[in-house]
Amino acid sequence: METNAPSSTGLDCRGLVKNYGPISVLKSVDLFLAPGTCVGLIGENGAGKSTFNSLVAGVVAPSDGRMWLDGQPYEPHSPSDAIQRGVALIHQEIRLLPGLSVAENLFLGALPMKAGRIDRRYMEEKARAVLATLGVRVDPRRPVLGLTMAVQQGIEIAKAILRNPRYVIFDEPTAAVGETEAEQIMAQVQKLKSEGVGVIYVSHRLDEVQELADEVVCLRDGHRVSRWTERPVPKDEMINAMVGREFTFEHHPPSPSRDKVVLEVRGAGRSGAFEGVSFDLYEGEILGLAGLIGAGRTDVVRAIAGADRLDRGTISVDGRDIQFRSPKGAMKAGIFMVPEDRKGQGLNLDRSASENITLPWEKKLAKFGQITGRRVAEVGETQKDRFDIRGRMNLPVGSMSGGNQQKVLLAKWLVEEPRVLIVDEPTRGVDVGAKMAIYKILRELASAGMGIIVVSSELEEVLGLSHRIMVMSEGRQSGMLSREEAIPERVMSLAVSG
Amino acid sequence: QDGLIAASVADQKSLFYIAAVDGMRAAAEEAGLDFNVASANNNSREQISQVQNLLVQQPDALLFISQDSTAAAAGVKAANSAGVPVIAVDQRPESGDGDIVTFIATDSVKAARDLCTWLFDQMGGEGQLAILKGVLGSTAEIQRTQGCNEALENYPGIEVVAIQTANWDENEAFRATQNILTANPELEAVFGESDAMALGAAKAAREASRDDLLSVGIDGFPTMFDAIREGLVQATMAQVPYQMGMMAVQDAVKIMNGEGDSIPELQYQDAVLLTAENIDEYEPSDFYGPAAAAME
Amino acid sequence: MGRQGNAMSHAKSNTDESVKAGRNSEAPTGSERLAALGGSVLRQVPGPLIGLIAVCIAFSWMSPYFLTERNLINIFSQISEIGIMAVGAALVILIGGIDLSVGAVVALSLMVNAWLYRDFGVPFVFSSLVGLGVGALVGLVNGVLSTYGRVQPFVATLATMSACSGLALYVTNGGPVTGFPDWFTGLASLRIFGLPFESLLMVGIFLIVAWWLTFRPTGRSLYAIGGSEEVARLSGINTRAVKILVYVIAGLLAAVASLVLGARLDSAHPTAGISDLLSVIAVVVIGGASLAGGSGGMLGTFIGLLIIGVLRNGMALLNVSPNLQPVVIGIAIIIAVMLDRKTAN
């Protein structure tokens, strides 16, 4: 531990340690955050970033180490304690109450009062104003239930800002949003900085870190392994520090798709969500689905995968018309979907990773109608290796880091190979290295003959992976571009204009 | 004298059973016997378990107040196979070939019949009647309903306009009577199958300014004494549980002394009709023992 | 698990907004505003109101007595204690808990009160206060066990239920106590503007709690805690303190209900209220609250209370056979709840 006196301004963390039982997740990490500056915090999935944040925000107590806030000892024993001292955390996982209104979610824990009653009018006005500065247009009186991930992310940020914090931690705020929203979020960070707020910024999008951070700290396996104080910090240095070795990007050009159509969608529509979607998906093809947040991409793929009803149109797999009304029916027909919301739709956080992975496959994995814990564990271990999951497969998924949960989610749908694979935001919160690995897997699956649909808000990802790109705008299919035609400007203009 | 008497009783909430157990305990103490009691909380399944648990301790006799007459047989069977003599109180085992030494009880059918007959005479043999039943399917409910029906056969002028259950509960009887009075403004009398329900009915009548409504119950609880004197209720059939409890232990002692043969198989205790006319001749403790005195 | 169908349908009818309200959309259009307003009004009319109305129409058609003033007053007075207990139960259910001890607390606080008054000559006002204190204390125990003790609320309140019902019998060895002061029993027949005092008390409690839930931050936070305790905690709400408070209120209200009961019958029975447990919870859940927490409210609970109260009253007026009454009530509950579902769609 450093011995010199704490600085009289800023957030000073020294020797922070976090142990869960005998295991130490964070091993003596130091970090200093001055007002009006931004510290970028990077590291692989499971490196300990979110854990560090939780300590600072009073969510969990450190096992060792000390903190000072503007020269005063700082030992937050609850989130409300931290908030009162001016430290706010925007969590990696979105945590809003679906049943409550947007405005109430924003002011939760600090509802404004007037004449002994909650001042709803003020609350709504203020909510509208703050959301507007973040570019989020949503009626503050409506419930959060049903809002897109991006809007919810905006609400999370607004919620933190409304508490007038002096120090804010952003834990992967852009993982679930599109480019435009990401820009708005970053503008917000700049604005906070200029107002004298200190910001810790966690992201796997390293250009964002490069752009925002005055100082970058890298964690690996719970240790602080590097620290840069000069900007700009070179991207490759950051990556090398994260993975702990020389990292080279592998570029695999997609192998050509074949002529055989696996999935045929004609005139698909669902009232109130999307209309007139028609396309073919070929064997070996990766079809990208691009569009702005809320364009209806998720709605389309959910309907194709039987998760939501389809009001109009036909779907056929390998030339056979499919009449299904449930995910189970879709899976029988060979269509599998990795949902975008891993917490609400993808994983059961209380069950082990292996159990989550085998859930869709149990009938197939069973021998004489029986499935054993050993079989489940075997499959889990296989997928662990294949998807490079860091964590123990027999523990509840909820204790894994966000990125590793995402890998479990993908692994869950790829125990066996479906005819059609739909992945919705497949790399949300995944680190650079793992991202490359996922791309590689997707390409291999395609070249083995599967048809794949990739929905992603990261344009780069869609463009890099896909043979063709379908652009959606306001619930309509606004264009279909070949790989060559798909330059960012073209995609964006189709996404906006419709 | 060294020995253990075990008692299994339906519950320890109704004063009837409390008094019976008090009587047993008093007699056991007097005879210098250990006394173990288990209360089944009105659950017949639970009671069979408790009987088994008591039998594990090899008592010299089992005093058995069964939750209902049908479940009684199983308890008797268990005791028989453990070689423990059974003295049944209040509920007679209805089936099975189990042996009991004696059965001590109020004749509930007769008590209800006599009480209702008295009530119908008070009504002049005609008018509207409501019946408040106890927990449906319980033996006391079945037998008291039967007794009242038998009385009704002799009184064609009595019209039963409402039959409701109030589950032996005063408050439920209060509510039920409110509703019955609303739908039947001409109602003249309520037969409550227990005192608590008779009191609930009477209080509802009073609240509805129907002080003239007749209300009678069965039990002879201490609370009824004042109520009868004040004219809130008109009559009750007083049972003698304390005495029954004492008798049960005394019979057990006889068995232990090898005098079991002298005990009659059936010992019906007469219930006493208490009305404004004779109420001053009795004390609550005559029926419910010392516990009753504290309650008046 | 069955989140409120109400909330569900609400959610569905609003997903279009999430599509529209993308980055490009301007301020909400007039029709969007209207829809949101409609939504929030719908949100205010909870639970099976339609079911209640249907039941009332049916009974007023079948019995000439149903709609009489006297009968309506009776209904209101008959539901008073259950209603007061149900307010507490609703709060507990709202935070995702459950309180099985509510009926046993009625019995215990009434017995302690009566026992102190009769056997120790404690002035009735004080013995009543002690009775209320007993209720609050049991609530405190429930709250502490289920927060700091990390015992599931079902288990914690099952234990206190068991303990209280035993103690209620223990204090007087199972004997009832009769004879409260006249001024107290007089409260039972007191009418204010022609309405029974006990009913006004119950309605007053409903209104105060409804106001608390709607307009006070602590009250509002119950919805947050029920929705997700973790989210509430992370938002800076002292979830433990609020939860304990809720259990204390529930215990206290059960003790208040015991006073209403005591005044009406001028007596204290050690089993009073114990059999009301299921009715109390039923009232809350029929009123649209989900046992998973986070949904429900006073208006819904009140409607649930009226449904149960009206059904029981109507059956009695029609003199339906006691054996068949539970059958009819079961069917009626389903119809009442389903009617609401249908119209909500």
Added chain:
Amino acid sequence: MGRQGNAMSHAKSNTDESVKAGRNSEAPTGSERLAALGGSVLRQVPGPLIGLIAVCIAFSWMSPYFLTERNLINIFSQISEIGIMAVGAALVILIGGIDLSVGAVVALSLMVNAWLYRDFGVPFVFSSLVGLGVGALVGLVNGVLSTYGRVQPFVATLATMSACSGLALYVTNGGPVTGFPDWFTGLASLRIFGLPFESLLMVGIFLIVAWWLTFRPTGRSLYAIGGSEEVARLSGINTRAVKILVYVIAGLLAAVASLVLGARLDSAHPTAGISDLLSVIAVVVIGGASLAGGSGGMLGTFIGLLIIGVLRNGMALLNVSPNLQPVVIGIAIIIAVMLDRKTAN
């Protein structure tokens, strides 16, 4: 809400691998394997086992009868019906539902059985099958109402509970039925290897269901559904069908319990089983299941069952005053559950 403390603490104490077992690490070391094994054994020992052991030690110390063979056999035979019902209740709770009708189904299926046998001369084997069918049918109604009908399980099963308890009285107008065939009542005293047949039946049911929950895909899907129905549905599970199946099983098992009860009492009583509802749910929850669904299992339920059975048995052996028994039981439940929490930390 109280998720299992067990699973939680488990999660916390075991994460080193996720840190160490990075991409570069080789196969897990021996000690890691051991830790994983320890973890999975710990996972198998659920609920308040420590509590049960403590209770047993206390009783064997306090009563010379407790550990006698006869008493132990008694305990097992005493918990048979509750145990059989609790298996069904546990399954329902596992999927995040609740079944309030379980006790009333016991009454109804027993009465229908006895009524057909006595009043219509239906051969007993057939009347029993009809009784079982009644149980399954009520379960089907519960399942359909709470899936397709979108009625909360609490409300749906409250309604069927009410209806069944009324019908149980209705068939014979409240009268009990006595006198089953001798071969049937003989089953109640049948001993196999010295063990009561009914207890073996119960243990058999526990084992089969435990096997189903652990090794059969459909059984395993109950955990998924209880954890998150949406996740289960998107994973290709026909959640509605499974849920309906679970309610049917629960109804069927209640009907099986009614046969055990009928054989033991050689009679059918229209209120048989009705008051067991709370005990049945208590057994499951004390055994560590959360009413929120997704956690719990047969081993835990069995331990919960033994705790309740042993407590009641021990109180009786010790001749604790009946009024105080509920108090002691309440306190003992809390201690049993808390002991487990403490040691789990």
